[in-house]
Amino acid sequence: MSAEANIRTLTIDEVDISARADETILEAAREHNIDIPTLCHLEGLSEVGACRLCLVEVKGARRLLPACVTRVEEGMEVTTHSAKIDRYRQMVLELFFAERNHVCSVCVANGHCELQSLALRLGMTHVELPYQYPQLPVDASHPRFTVDHNRCVLCTRCVRVCGEVEGANTWGVMGRGAQSLVITDLKEPWGESETCTSCGKCVQVCPTGALFEKNRAGTKTAKHPEFLPYLRIMREGEQR
Amino acid sequence: MSRTIVIDPVTRLEGHGKITLQLDDAGVVQDAMFHVTQLRGFEKFCEGRPFYEMPNITARVCGICPVSHLIASSKACDGILAVKIPPVAANLRRVLNLAQLIQSHALSFFYLSSPDLLLGMDAAPEERNILHLAHAHPSIAADGVALRQFGQRVIEVMAGQRIHPGWTVPGGVNEALSQEKRDQILVMIPAAVAAIQRTLEWFRTAVDKFSAEIEVFANFPTLFMGMIDDRGLAEYYDGYLRVIDSEGNIIAGELEPARYAEYIGEATEPFTYMKFPYYRPLGYPGGTYRVGPLARLNLAGRCDTPLADEEWRRFRAMSPRPLLSSFHYHQARLIEMLHAAEKIERLLSDKGILDKHVRATASVNSLEGVGVAEAPRGTLIHHYKVDENGLIVWANLVIATGHNNAAMNRGILQAARHYVHGDAVKEGMLNRVEAVVRTFDPCLSCSTHAMGQMPLTIELRAPDGSLVREVRRG
Numbered sequence: 001m002s003a004e005a006n007i008r009t010l011t012i013d014e015v016d017i018s019a020r021a022d023e024t025i026l027e028a029a030r031e032h033n034i035d036i037p038t039l040c041h042l043e044g045l046s047e048v049g050a051c052r053l054c055l056v057e058v059k060g061a062r063r064l065l066p067a068c069v070t071r072v073e074e075g076m077e078v079t080t081h082s083a084k085i086d087r088y089r090q091m092v093l094e095l096f097f098a099e100r101n102h103v104c105s106v107c108v109a110n111g112h113c114e115l116q117s118l119a120l121r122l123g124m125t126h127v128e129l130p131y132q133y134p135q136l137p138v139d140a141s142h143p144r145f146t147v148d149h150n151r152c153v154l155c156t157r158c159v160r161v162c163g164e165v166e167g168a169n170t171w172g173v174m175g176r177g178a179q180s181l182v183i184t185d186l187k188e189p190w191g192e193s194e195t196c197t198s199c200g201k202c203v204q205v206c207p208t209g210a211l212f213e214k215n216r217a218g219t220k221t222a223k224h225p226e227f228l229p230y231l232r233i234m235r236e237g238e239q240r
Numbered sequence: 241m242s243r244t245i246v247i248d249p250v251t252r253l254e255g256h257g258k259i260t261l262q263l264d265d266a267g268v269v270q271d272a273m274f275h276v277t278q279l280r281g282f283e284k285f286c287e288g289r290p291f292y293e294m295p296n297i298t299a300r301v302c303g304i305c306p307v308s309h310l311i312a313s314s315k316a317c318d319g320i321l322a323v324k325i326p327p328v329a330a331n332l333r334r335v336l337n338l339a340q341l342i343q344s345h346a347l348s349f350f351y352l353s354s355p356d357l358l359l360g361m362d363a364a365p366e367e368r369n370i371l372h373l374a375h376a377h378p379s380i381a382a383d384g385v386a387l388r389q390f391g392q393r394v395i396e397v398m399a400g401q402r403i404h405p406g407w408t409v410p411g412g413v414n415e416a417l418s419q420e421k422r423d424q425i426l427v428m429i430p431a432a433v434a435a436i437q438r439t440l441e442w443f444r445t446a447v448d449k450f451s452a453e454i455e456v457f458a459n460f461p462t463l464f465m466g467m468i469d470d471r472g473l474a475e476y477y478d479g480y481l482r483v484i485d486s487e488g489n490i491i492a493g494e495l496e497p498a499r500y501a502e503y504i505g506e507a508t509e510p511f512t513y514m515k516f517p518y519y520r521p522l523g524y525p526g527g528t529y530r531v532g533p534l535a536r537l538n539l540a541g542r543c544d545t546p547l548a549d550e551e552w553r554r555f556r557a558m559s560p561r562p563l564l565s566s567f568h569y570h571q572a573r574l575i576e577m578l579h580a581a582e583k584i585e586r587l588l589s590d591k592g593i594l595d596k597h598v599r600a601t602a603s604v605n606s607l608e609g610v611g612v613a614e615a616p617r618g619t620l621i622h623h624y625k626v627d628e629n630g631l632i633v634w635a636n637l638v639i640a641t642g643h644n645n646a647a648m649n650r651g652i653l654q655a656a657r658h659y660v661h662g663d664a665v666k667e668g669m670l671n672r673v674e675a676v677v678r679t680f681d682p683c684l685s686c687s688t689h690a691m692g693q694m695p696l697t698i699e700l701r702a703p704d705g706s707l708v709r710e711v712r713r714g
Contacts, residue, residue: 105404106296140290140629143603148290191629214292214603214630 010076025067025078026054036080037089037118039096040155041068042205044228045164048156052092053118056080064088089122098129099178100136101150102208109209112222115153116208132178139184141191144214145203147182152210154180157225158202165231170196182210201228243267245656245665246710247698250674257682259652259673259698260511263708267662272653274645274677276514283635291320291609291630292410298622298637299404302683304347307340307395308615308640310408311477312622317410319498319609320626321602328595329412334477335425335587336398336408337613338580341476342432343391344616345533345573348681349439350384353570356675357446361453362668380442383435387577390432394584397421412599422588429585433547436578440551443571450567456658457676458566458651461486463519463529465643466536467497467614474540474579476614483519483529484539488562491521497612500621504638516646517638528646531618532680533572538562545586548579566651566679573681604630615640617681641682651676665709670698 009018012029019028024047029036039051047068055064059077064085067078079085096102096115104110118124136149159171159182170193174183184193203211205225243263250257256278262271282301289297295313299306311333318325355368358377374381392402398417399405407414447454468482469475472493480494483503495503507516507524519527529535537556542549552575556563563572587593604626611622618640625634655676659669700709 106293106300108293110406138288138290138631140631146290214290 008072008074008076010072010074010078012078013080019072021072023072025056025058025065025070025072025076028072029067029078029080034080036067037122038068039114039118039153039207040157042157042161042225042228044225044232045157045160045205048160051096051153051155053089055085055088055092057082057085086122090124093119093122093124094127094129096153097124097127098131100132100134100152107151107209108212109151109223113209114207134178136181139190140214141189142193142196142198143191144198145190145200145211146214147184147190147211148209149181150210151208152182153208154182155207156182157205157207158182158211161201161205161228165228166197166199166201168195168197168199171202243662243708244699244701244706245660245670246700246707247670247674248710250677250698257677259677261652261656261660261673261698261700262703263660263662263700264703269653269656269660272649272656272673273511274514274649274652275512277512279513283637286632286635289632291317291604291624291626291632294622294624294632294635295408295410296404296406301637301639303403304683305340305344305615305617306404307336307399307408308613308620309622310405311337311340311613312611312615312620314408314410315478315611315613316609316622316624317611318600319611320604320606320624320630321411321600321609322605323411323600323602325412325600326595326597328416328592329598329600330478331587331590331593332398332413332417332598333408335584335593336395337477338584338587339391339394339398341391341580341614341616342577343388343395344681345577346384346387346391348616348678349570349573350381350387352681353675353678354380354384356671356678357443357450357570361672361675362666365667365671368671380439383439387432387435390428390435390581393428394425397424409599411601414599416596416598417588417594419594422593426585426588429581432581433578436574436581437547440571440574440578443574444554447571453672453675454565454567456655457672457679458647458654459564460650460654461564462647463491463522463527464535464538464562465519465529465531465619466539467612467619468494468540469544471544472541473544474536474542474576476580478613481612481619482539484562486562486564488538490539497621498610500610500612500623500638504621506638506642512645514645515638515642517643518646525646528650529643530566530647530680531640531643532569532616533576534563534566534569535618536614537572537575543575543579545579545582547582548575551575551578566647566676569679569681604628617641617683618643639683641680644680644682648677648680648682651680665700673698 006021007018008021012034017032037053039053049066049069054067056067057079058065104116138148140146162171163169170184172183173180175181184190204223245261248258258275260273261269264270295310298309298313301309351370355373396402399407463483463485465483467475467479469479481497483492484490503520504517505520518524519529543552608625620640621638623636627633655673659672
């Protein structure tokens with residue numbers, strides 16, 4: 001196939017864009033500095049389309065499509081911001097906040113939380129849905145890290161980075177729907193996991209305060225997921 | 241027929257409370273009760289949380305003195321880590337605690353109580369506030385605002401924000417102090433000291449006008465408890481607890497704060513959510529004691545800074561025994577502010593204060609930790625138990641205002657007996673009953689761990705419980 005045949009032309013927010021055929025709408029948009037909010041997406045990890053914050057309108061499609069897992073197509077007309085999309089994103093965010101116990105003021109990730117930043121960025125002023133206040137456990141059995149399910153948004157970044165980058169496959173998901181929990185091994189306490197290498201990648205990619213380093217409570221708890229793309233490039237280079 | 245007077249809400253306090261005065265057939269006050277009517281439940285909902293979140297969580301008990309809770313909580317967490325924190329971290333926490341003391345005392349003295357002191361106990365209620373004070377006595381009001389700002393500014397410079405800073409952490413503090421920040425604070429101190437001295441000078445001349453109030457504002461013998469250092473001088477961050485009796489005899493000289501449960505009991509009464517701590521060896525209510533500025537100046541050998549020591553000597557010279565009237569809390573507060581400003585200067589002038597090693601790290605080494613420090617209102621105790629992973633399984637907070645609860649109730653009764661006769665009571669008389677409570681500067685939101693603005697109510701009740709009169713403001 002020629003290089004030209006590999007290129008698709010489309011419009012995003014009425015801007016003419018060309019992208020490789022294997023790119024997603026999200027990738028094409030970001031290459032052209034068009035902003036689409038995301039939460040479960042992280043550069044360097046596979047896509048799961050779990051959070052639904054990147055929903056966009058595609059002309060001719062009957063429903064909104066997640067930009068992170070929808071491939072570009074020739075002649076596509078994509079809209080990333082509209083009253084309807086904004087309403088959907090607000091609703092998605094409110095669902096996140098109502099589902100578990102997100103108390104920013106006392107959270108270790110306060111000021112460095114992607115969920116909190118999104119709420120600010122998208123102008124969420126309040127949550128109309130009733131809070132669920134589930135009673136969820138905190139697993140502090142690992143010597144260095146803690147998982148607090150109260151703050152988990154089930155983005156599965158931890159599951160993906162553990163399997164795809166570290167190769168340990170310690171993290172997984174159990175249960176259904178809102179009752180889902182990320183678990184270590186077969187729901188062993190994290191500190192007893194035989195597969196965990198204590199590399200800490202899951203902590204760095206977690207967008208909220210669900211996974212955090214112990215003794216880091218306070219104001220200096222910024223995470224550094226930016227290591228991921230570099231790590232992938234370096235590893236691929238080694239394999240060649 | 242007997243009557244009950246209700247003052248609800250009681251104003252110019254932190255939190256929400258109510259006073260009930262029970263009158264007999266002749267209109268004489270038989271009993272007085274100070275009710276704190278809300279419960280917050282911090283001790284319960286902290287269960288299950290990792291211990292190192294406790295400083296941040298418990299700081300939310302109060303927006304006035306979050307730093308006091310941060311300090312006591314961090315100390316309790318140090319106990320769980322079982323580490324000795326770097327000396328510079330202890331001194332940085334000390335500075336923060338003293339800055340908190342200054343801003344809180346300024347709030348109590350200038351914003352909440354000085355309207356009574358300057359405009360008069362009988363001034364119209366709508367005029368007894370800081371705004372009217374600014375109009376009538378602009379220089380004193382300006383000093384008050386400046387002093388509160390000074391304390392808050394020191395906290396902000398050191399810890400990043402005025403309210404709920406996250407800088408104090410288990411094992412020490414988050415960040416070393418820079419020379420620039422140190423200098424920023426030092427340059428503000430002379431003005432603060434001058435403002436406190438001006439206020440003290442005025443107060444010393446004004447205090448004679450209140451001899452009638454001094455006589456009946458919780459003026460009775462109790463024990464006093466507070467922290468001292470190993471020389472027996474006033475200490476606010478870390479030391480021993482001392483208990484003296486009303487004659488000034490030291491009945492317990494060097495109590496180990498971590499063993500507070502051995503000598504402090506907590507009684508409960510059905511009419512309030514606030515507990516009644518007491519000194520165990522003397523039982524309840526015989527072991528009633530007072531804490532806070534008056535207690536600390538009554539029991540310490542002296543303050544340990546030159547200007548404050550001079551004021552302390554004058555203060556104590558008013559009586560050969562400990563000063564027993566709670567009215568003297570006001571002056572004690574001013575002297576403590578002076579001491580705190582001088583002490584901050586001394587601590588920050590030490591070269592070691594800029595050391596970079598400000599935090600000890602460790603994991604759970606003890607399943608229990610107790611942190612005790614002097615908050616503006618008195619001794620503050622945080623006590624946690626954790627599981628082997630460091631999750632809280634039990635927490636107990638004993639708050640400064642709580643220690644004073646029994647004395648406050650007795651003080652209200654004493655003042656009410658003096659000022660209230662029958663149910664045709666003038667507003668200014670009821671204000672005096674409230675003003676007794678204000679001398680203690682209670683923080684009701686802390687003491688029951690209750691939220692809300694602090695309006696307070698006084699109720700007059702008949703023996704059958706029926707309400708005769710209610711005074712409500714807020």
